[in-house]
Amino acid sequence: MGKGIWVYLQKEGESVVEESLMGLSVGRKLAKEASLPLEALCVGEGIARFQGAPSRIYGLVGEDLQAGYDVASYGEAIHYLCQRERPDLILFPSTTQGQDLASWLGGCAGAAVVVGAREVSFRDGGFVAARLELDGKAVVEYLLEGFPAAVSLEQAVGDMPQAGDELQAQVLRVEVPPVSRQGSVRISPSSGEARKVDLRSAKAIVAVGAGVRDRETFDQVCTLASVLGAELGATRAAVDAGWLGHEHQIGQTGVKVKPDLYLACGISGAVQHRVGMVESGTIVSINLDPQAPIFRFSHYCVVGDVRQVVPRLVELLRR
Amino acid sequence: MKVAVWVREIPDTRDLIGEVLGPDSMPKWKEWETRVDPEDLNSLEMALQWKDRDQQLSLTAVSVGEPRKLDVLRECLYRGVDQVVRLSWEGDSMDLVGEAGLVAAAVRRLDARVVFTGVQLNDTECGHKGVFLARALGWPVVTYVEAMEKGDASGFLKLRRAVEKGVELVEAKAPVVVSVGVALLKEDPRAPRSARAKLKLQHKKTPIPNWGLAELGPFPEQGGCGLRILCFRAQPQRDFPAKRVEGSSEEELKAMLEELRAQGVVR
Numbered sequence: 001m002g003k004g005i006w007v008y009l010q011k012e013g014e015s016v017v018e019e020s021l022m023g024l025s026v027g028r029k030l031a032k033e034a035s036l037p038l039e040a041l042c043v044g045e046g047i048a049r050f051q052g053a054p055s056r057i058y059g060l061v062g063e064d065l066q067a068g069y070d071v072a073s074y075g076e077a078i079h080y081l082c083q084r085e086r087p088d089l090i091l092f093p094s095t096t097q098g099q100d101l102a103s104w105l106g107g108c109a110g111a112a113v114v115v116g117a118r119e120v121s122f123r124d125g126g127f128v129a130a131r132l133e134l135d136g137k138a139v140v141e142y143l144l145e146g147f148p149a150a151v152s153l154e155q156a157v158g159d160m161p162q163a164g165d166e167l168q169a170q171v172l173r174v175e176v177p178p179v180s181r182q183g184s185v186r187i188s189p190s191s192g193e194a195r196k197v198d199l200r201s202a203k204a205i206v207a208v209g210a211g212v213r214d215r216e217t218f219d220q221v222c223t224l225a226s227v228l229g230a231e232l233g234a235t236r237a238a239v240d241a242g243w244l245g246h247e248h249q250i251g252q253t254g255v256k257v258k259p260d261l262y263l264a265c266g267i268s269g270a271v272q273h274r275v276g277m278v279e280s281g282t283i284v285s286i287n288l289d290p291q292a293p294i295f296r297f298s299h300y301c302v303v304g305d306v307r308q309v310v311p312r313l314v315e316l317l318r319r
Numbered sequence: 320m321k322v323a324v325w326v327r328e329i330p331d332t333r334d335l336i337g338e339v340l341g342p343d344s345m346p347k348w349k350e351w352e353t354r355v356d357p358e359d360l361n362s363l364e365m366a367l368q369w370k371d372r373d374q375q376l377s378l379t380a381v382s383v384g385e386p387r388k389l390d391v392l393r394e395c396l397y398r399g400v401d402q403v404v405r406l407s408w409e410g411d412s413m414d415l416v417g418e419a420g421l422v423a424a425a426v427r428r429l430d431a432r433v434v435f436t437g438v439q440l441n442d443t444e445c446g447h448k449g450v451f452l453a454r455a456l457g458w459p460v461v462t463y464v465e466a467m468e469k470g471d472a473s474g475f476l477k478l479r480r481a482v483e484k485g486v487e488l489v490e491a492k493a494p495v496v497v498s499v500g501v502a503l504l505k506e507d508p509r510a511p512r513s514a515r516a517k518l519k520l521q522h523k524k525t526p527i528p529n530w531g532l533a534e535l536g537p538f539p540e541q542g543g544c545g546l547r548i549l550c551f552r553a554q555p556q557r558d559f560p561a562k563r564v565e566g567s568s569e570e571e572l573k574a575m576l577e578e579l580r581a582q583g584v585v586r
Contacts, residue, residue: 071450072459096482100462103447107416107454112545115447132554134346135332137339139552146545183495185459187480188488204584228585236465236481246485252500253463253481261584271357272500278557282584284575286566296334297559300575304566312566316573317585 005031006090008078009042009057010097016042016050019093022158024052026120027091033122036088041081043074046171052161053169058085062176069097070185075104077176082148084174089127089144091120092152096253102152112146118154127151135271136278155256197231197247204230204261207250207277210237211266211287211306218243220310221265227317233257235273251276266306269294286310320373320472320493323431324366324380324400325422325452326359328391340553353388358437360511362499366435367399367512369470376472377401381425383408383418396522397514404429407531414544419451424535426456432474432493438463438500449498458494465501466509 007027010017024040031038039056046059058081064073078101082090090105092098099115106113114129118139121128127144129151144151199205206225212218225232234244236251250257251273262280267273269285269292277283278297285298286309295301302309330346331354332339341347363380370376380395380403392403406421413421426434434456436449453460461478465486469477474493479486481501491497501509564571579585 070459071462072453075450075454096463100447100450103450104454107419107451109416110545111416114546128549134330134335134339137332137335137554137556138346139554141549141552143547143549144545145547149545181457181459183459184492185461185495186490188490246483253483261579282579282582283559284579290563295561297557298561299559300564300579301561302564302566302572302575309566309572312569312572313576316569316576 003085003087004037004039005034006058006087007038007040007054008090008092008098008101009040009047010093010095011042011044011047014047016047017093017095018160019095019098019153019155021050021052021161023091023093023098023153024054024158025161026153026158027054028052030089030091030120030122030127034088034127039087040169041078041090043069043077045173046169048171049166049168051166053167055169057169057171059171059173060176061173063178065176068187070187071100071104072181072185073179075101076179079105079108079148080176081174086147088149089120090148090150092150094153094155094157098152102150105148105150108148110146112142112144112149113151114142114144115152116154117151118157120151120153199231199233199248199250199255199257202231202257202259204228204263205233205250205257205259205277205280206230206263206265207233207235207267208238208243208265209235209267209273210241211268212238212243213266214307217266217307217310220314221306224263224265224310224314224317227314228261228263230259230261230263233262233277235267235270264294264298265310267294268292269296320375320433320474321377321379321429321431322366322369323426323429323434324359324363324378324395325434325436325448326363326380326382326391326395327356327448328353328382328387328389329356338553340551344551346551355389355391355394356437356439358439358500359391360437361501361509362435362437362497363395363398363400364509364511365464365467365497365499368509369467370399373470373472379404379429379431381406381422381429383413383421390527392527393522393525394514396525397518398512399515399518403527405527405529406535407529409531415448416451416455416544419448419455421535422452423455425530426452428530428535432495433470433476434496436496436498438498447498449496453496456494456496458496459491460496460498461489461491462498463500464489464497465499467497 041058092102117129119130233250234248260281264285283298284300286302330351465481466479478489
């Protein structure tokens with residue numbers, strides 16, 4: 001013990017993603033509990049000044065890292081730095097990249113890695129991570145005994161730093177030696193856009209699923225959202241179908257939401273979507289199939305065709 | 320082109336009712352049914368669709384250990400893989416990193432250039448087995464793959480990867496591990512096919528080869544997992560006192576809205 005807690009800063013252009021900033025708040029709390037320094041690492045030259053920045057940031061550079069993100073190159077670079085500096089714990093954000101990189105470290109013999117932890121604490125001289133397992137039916141607490149020790153956080157764990165809380169960090173450039181590897185992976189830039197809607201703080205969400213199959217039905221669902229004063233959400237299938245942009249997507253690769261009212265229109269209830277909305281206050285689902293999985297975790301199971309039920313609801317709400 | 324798929328049998332924890340932990344506070348593993356990891360089925364389908372397009376492609380499914388309640392390898396034969404191999408280990412129980420090492424040794428022996436597997440979602444393992452396997456092989460990996468747009472005999476793949484703000488298009492050159500994670504509806508063209516009756520009859524008693532250390536040769540010793548389970552705690556389940564509402568009944572819809580208004584979630 002003694003080298004410190006690190007937080008992986010995932011960059012998006014010249015800024016740090018929200019999930020990493022939330023990771024910093026978890027790291028700061030843990031560092032205080034364990035009386036350890038808090039530091040960070042990123043790939044690239046590093047961003048020296050941002051909200052909630054720690055005092056020191058390691059910026060990894062090297063030939064393998066120039067082509068952009070791929071799990072193996074970034075993972076090996078982080079592993080190299082870990083071996084050199086021996087941090088006590090690394091926290092990764094809840095993003096796909098964060099989970100991948102934590103998993104990469106988890107592939108080292110003797111590593112202690114927990115992916116998707118909902119809680120991390122310092123207890124009796126060791127770090128304990130708790131994770132929801134068995135389809136959400138049990139919480140498992142792991143003591144991180146090995147090295148490297150890493151945890152990727154579940155979405156929405158940690159707080160955002162206060163606005164205006166910009167701090168200056170000292171950036172240490174670390175040159176990573178290249179690793180020879182067969183095969184290659186080249187990722188084109190993401191086609192996503194910056195989020196424009198704030199689903200996380202929405203009180204009511206009307207969500208669109210694959211059961212919404214035509215423009216007229218989609219327009220009716222939009223009207224329903226408007227009448228309810230709700231934000232529009234979507235499943236991945238609805239986003240793929242082009243009804244809404246990725247910033248509306250709820251679930252494993254979207255956002256996790258907890259509105260007071262979640263009204264699901266034509267959503268089957270696949271696990272990838274469920275993880276993003278199951279903690280909503282009241283869940284109302286409209287589906288033609290009485291056996292649809294979403295009815296297992298809905299308070300009101302409206303069995304019917306979205307095309308007919310939604311206009312009826314709009315009419316009743318307007319009366 | 321030789322391609323492999325790594326499949327696993329996992330406990331089916333979807334519809335468990337009542338206490339999931341026994342008096343010893345451990346999950347009641349032995350009481351539960353098992354199933355093929357659903358994301359492994361999706362990855363198998365991706366590989367089978369590639370094989371449908373390229374008859375020269377040879378597809379092998381591998382799995383570690385004896386079946387508990389369901390033989391996942393036979394399930395792969397029923398869906399159309401060319402061959403299957405069961406991998407065995409005579410030592411202590413093996414964690415996922417160890418399994419990945421064993422599968423990596425088998426992949427080398429098979430001379431496979433692309434390996435498909437699923438991103439784990441609901442298993443108890445703490446990680447992505449595709450990432451572990453890529454690390455053991457020293458290969459690159461593409462994770463969260465939702466579709467394969469192209470795959471040719473030279474080992475060039477065009478993949479679509481689902482990430483937070485959209486999709487990423489990835490070009491990969493074999494050798495590579497493809498880790499599949501995709502939400503599928505029944506009618507989605509990427510949805511896994513069912514077992515075929517003809518193949519079931521054909522492979523019901525097909526002997527399944529077993530490879531142990533004698534066949535695989537030595538592979539790097541695993542240093543063990545650095546995690547210790549402190550406890551399992553039952554997670555109180557949300558109560559969903561579900562009310563069924565007939566969508567065709569205006570009265571029932573009206574009553575539901577009244578209740579939602581009374582709860583304060585609809586104004």
